[in-house]
Amino acid sequence: MSGDHNKGAGRPWSRREMLQRTALGFGAFAMTGLDPLKAASRVLGPTRPRKIAKHVIFLYMDGGVSQVDSFDPKPLLDKEDGKPMGIEMPATQFDDVGTVLKSPWKFKPGGECGTPVSDLFPHIRDQADKLAVVRSMTSNFSEHTFANYFLHTGSGFQGRPSMGAWWVYGLGSENENLPGYIVLDGGLIPPGGLDCFGSGFIPAEFQASVLRPERADLLPNLKPRESDERQRRKLDLLRELDSGPLRLHPEVEAAIQNQETAFLMQSEVPAVGDLSSETDATKRLYGLDAEYGPTRSYGRQCLLARRLIERGVRFVQLTCASLGHDRWDQHQNLESGHGDNARAVDQPIAGLLKDLESRGLLDETLVVFTGEFGRTPVAQGRNGRDHDPHGFSLWMAGAGVRGGTIVGATDDYGLHAVEDPYEIHDLHATMLHLMGIDHTKLTVRHDSRDMRLTDVHGKLIEGVIA
Secondary structure (H helix, E strand, C coil): CHHHHHCCCCCCCCHHHHHHHHHHHHHHHHHHCCCHHHHHHHHECCCCCCCCCCEEEEEECCCCCCHHHCCCCCHHHHHCCCCCCCCCCCCCCCCCCCCECCCCCCEEEECCCCEEEECCCHHHHCCHHHCEEEEEEECCCCCHHHHHHHHHHCCCCCCCCCHHHHHHHHHCCCCCCCCCEEEECCECCCCCHHHHHCCCCCCHHHCCEEECCCCCCCCCCCCCCCCHHHHHHHHHHHHHHCCHHHHHCHHHHHHHHHHHHHHHHHHHHHHHHCHHHCCHHHHHHCCCCCCCHHHHHHHHHHHHHHHHHHCCCCEEEECCECCCCCCCCCCCCHHHHHHHHHHHHHHHHHHHHHHHHHCCCHHHEEEEEECCCEECCECECCCECCEECCCEEEEEEECCECCCEEECEECCCCCCEEECCEEHHHHHHHHHHHCCECCCCCCEEECCEEECCCCCCCCCCHHHEC
């Protein structure tokens, strides 16, 4: 036996010997590329923002908020209301182009910075000193489903990993009892469906877990039908059965991890949904006592988002509350449709910003407010607006963000981005930067190519970075 052990000592291995002795090691090298807890060390950017965000709260305004009715005032629309458009109009989604339509809402300066915000959002306007408003965003798509995939995954087609999946893959989770990526379903899953929140070619453990805020327990069938001990034995048996060569397949490991997380969520999730420890003042801050039901619904989402990041969840996305009619997609009845949607989200979002700040959480949380595109400055029909991907507004607040700032501009009608135009890849690159990540280094090898959220694009929106 000693002779076999020393065989080959003092001479180089042959190629066959080298492959025989190191074959299993190659599999180990491959698996290290899928370890999210090690990934952060590979993707930290060389220049990091002053304050690094640990969490993201993504306020998704499904359907497209009109920029000229919210954060981008255009006096020319008042002057030319009812007249033909003074510049050439590109083709729109429904190509039903009417005359110039002024905003039904007045703009007023907010905070000490004086950022103009319309009467749609009086509560958010009071928080203007926290906001970095980008008025020059663009999208590559004018149809909801494709634009939603683009916003959420960096590609206009389904099957790519979503933002939250990339975040958790790159940074891991701070709470082993909860998923790192959670979507709060307020009643309206966006066009494109759950693929907007999927993991694509990243292991399934990184896809979103969808919670239902209207339920006290947040998830159906959450309460176990068996004892913890019996469930633990079942999971241990599955882990034993799946051990061995199969464990080299990331899909098997992801499935095991999902089962483990589901088991641990049974104790943690009900505690998140139990708001009995929150004071009456906090509940009022979020609008949980509001007369308007959708305000109470969205307020609960915002409060749950705060409770989730307190427990270490990395990425929380909120969806629109069901109003009994369409989300922000007002092709007609702009005033009532946008008015109802704003009434639902305005107080809760302002309450969230104030509550995060008072608890010291805003310094470690990035808050993003956006839809998939904006809306035209001309009327569709008599009183609606069509989709406008050529120039729209969003805002960011929190860790690493320069509050009280306006970045970019659209033309005098609010149709096209004409000053510092940015695209969705730039938004993703900036969000990752504010988390301390270089977007060019957060990659996954797929189909013989290093894939990333920003594809081969992405530049920082420098003006929003503190």
